[in-house]
Amino acid sequence: MPELPEVEYTARQLRSALVGATIREVHLFWERTIGYPDVPTFLAEIAGRTIEGIRRRGKYLILDLSGNLFLSIHRRMTGNLLLLPAGWTLDTSLRERDPAVWNTKGPTFRLDSASGLSYSHELNYCRACLVFEDGRCLLYTDLRKFGRFELWEREREAEAFAQLGPEPLNGEFTVEGFASALAKRKGPIKQVLLDQLVVAGVGNIYADEALFYAGIHPLRSAASLNTDEVKALHTGIVTVLTQSIEHGGTSFSDYRDLWGEAGDNYNHVQVYKQDGKPCSRCGSLIERIIVAQRSTHYCPSCQKPTGV
DNA sequence: ATTTAGACCTGTCAGC
DNA sequence: TGCTGACAGGTCTAAA
Numbered sequence: 001m002p003e004l005p006e007v008e009y010t011a012r013q014l015r016s017a018l019v020g021a022t023i024r025e026v027h028l029f030w031e032r033t034i035g036y037p038d039v040p041t042f043l044a045e046i047a048g049r050t051i052e053g054i055r056r057r058g059k060y061l062i063l064d065l066s067g068n069l070f071l072s073i074h075r076r077m078t079g080n081l082l083l084l085p086a087g088w089t090l091d092t093s094l095r096e097r098d099p100a101v102w103n104t105k106g107p108t109f110r111l112d113s114a115s116g117l118s119y120s121h122e123l124n125y126c127r128a129c130l131v132f133e134d135g136r137c138l139l140y141t142d143l144r145k146f147g148r149f150e151l152w153e154r155e156r157e158a159e160a161f162a163q164l165g166p167e168p169l170n171g172e173f174t175v176e177g178f179a180s181a182l183a184k185r186k187g188p189i190k191q192v193l194l195d196q197l198v199v200a201g202v203g204n205i206y207a208d209e210a211l212f213y214a215g216i217h218p219l220r221s222a223a224s225l226n227t228d229e230v231k232a233l234h235t236g237i238v239t240v241l242t243q244s245i246e247h248g249g250t251s252f253s254d255y256r257d258l259w260g261e262a263g264d265n266y267n268h269v270q271v272y273k274q275d276g277k278p279c280s281r282c283g284s285l286i287e288r289i290i291v292a293q294r295s296t297h298y299c300p301s302c303q304k305p306t307g308v
Numbered sequence: 309a310t311t312t313a314g315a316c317c318t319g320t321c322a323g324c
Numbered sequence: 325t326g327c328t329g330a331c332a333g334g335t336c337t338a339a340a
Contacts, residue, residue: 003333032316059334076334078318104318125318144317146334163335187311196335203333252333272333293312295331 002075004168004201005244006263007056010081013258014061014138015054017083022050022133023065027090029106030127033140035148042151046071046130058164058200068154072161079140079147082123083258086135087112109139165197168237173199179230182222189225189233190218191292202237205250205272208297210236212271217303218289218296243268271297 002010025047028034034042049065056062061081063071073081091108094101106126123141128149130138140147152160165181166172178199185192192198193207202210211218213236216229225233244250249263252273257263270280275288279299289296 006333074334076316077332142317143319144332146316191311194334205333250333294334 002079002249003059003203003206004056004241005206005265006249007059007061007075007201008169008245009249009257009263011054011056011061014063014081014083017258018051018063018132018138019053020051021136023047024131024133027129027131028127030142030145032145033127033142033147033149036150036152042149045069045151057161057167058196059203060161060164064154070152070154070157070160072150072152073140074148075142076144076146076148078125078144079142081258082139082141082260084109084111084137084139085115087115088137106141109137163196164200165195166199168199168201168241173234173238175231175234178234179227182225182230185222187222188219188291189216189222190294190296192222193237194292194294199237201241204294204296205269206237206240206244208272209240209270211303212236212298213240215302215304217305218291218298219305271299273297 023046026043031039049067051063052066053064061073089110105124109123125141125143126139127142128140181198190207193202214232216233244265247265247268250265271286274286275297277286279286279302282301284299284301286297287300
């Protein structure tokens with residue numbers, strides 16, 4: 001679900017709300033949410049830590065904790081973070097009443113009416129929550145249970161993110177570096193853009209959007225792009241990611257921000273899930289194909305297979 | 309050495 | 325109305 005812009009937007013919201021807060025305890029409702037280390041160690045080590053800073057790396061949200069640890073959160077497809085004010089109550093009675101339903105839906109959180117917040121379906125599928133000393137609660141909801149939390153020593157950060165390439169928005173991602181990475185790849189450019197080692201944080205939405213921006217067909221071999229095309233695609237990646245952050249990310253069904261609001265970038269998308277609709281540039285109908293088993297959307301006249 | 313299919317999970321929607 | 329299959333923002337692993 002979230003790609004770089006959605007994670008960045010969440011990080012910014014959390015930074016202003018949670019830096020300085022101390023974690024009292026963690027409740028776990030789906031144990032496999034913890035990817036590293038083992039569950040008992042995770043729970044014992046995280047309690048009592050203070051959040052010193054909040055960052056993003058690729059699609060990972062990073063909470064820097066006291067004692068030189070960091071918590072990394074990857075939301076994969078359907079993970080969301082929601083911040084509850086103090087005054088919530090937790091109902092786990094479903095666990096005994098109907099274990100099968102509990103296993104899928106998780107617990108129920110209730111807010112007193114004074115909270116002013118009105119969450120609805122987002123409160124289902126809670127897999128974990130961090131409870132803070134001041135009574136607030138950071139809920140992690142994840143319908144499909146793919147998301148993972150990991151707790152690492154800060155000195156092992158390189159190891160934790162070994163599978164990530166350059167950050168696209170901080171100067172690490174250069175045209176020269178991008179060109180040499182693409183030159184080694186014979187496969188379709190769409191697939192290569194999804195490789196986090198080539199550029200960190202690009203997913204299915206922004207790969208399609210960046211290719212449309214640059215006028216490049218998704219099936220072109222990455223190595224076949226000329227210098228101008230590589231430059232245009234580089235600009236396209238930076239542009240579509242930056243613009244989406246400004247719009248609060250792209251929401252379809254699941255993605256919500258910290259306070260349960262949907263992102264607005266859906267209204268600015270050019271090709272993603274727009275098949276059958278006219279291209280904003282030329283009016284041709286947007287098409288959908290499968291590339292590397294992922295849905296791929298493009299304009300057949302703006303993005304020619306030959307690149308000519 | 310690459311590609312590709314399968315796993316991990318649950319829900320929704322289209323078609324019959 | 326009910327069943328079946330395709331598909332969903334991601335990434336890892338194993339088999340071809």
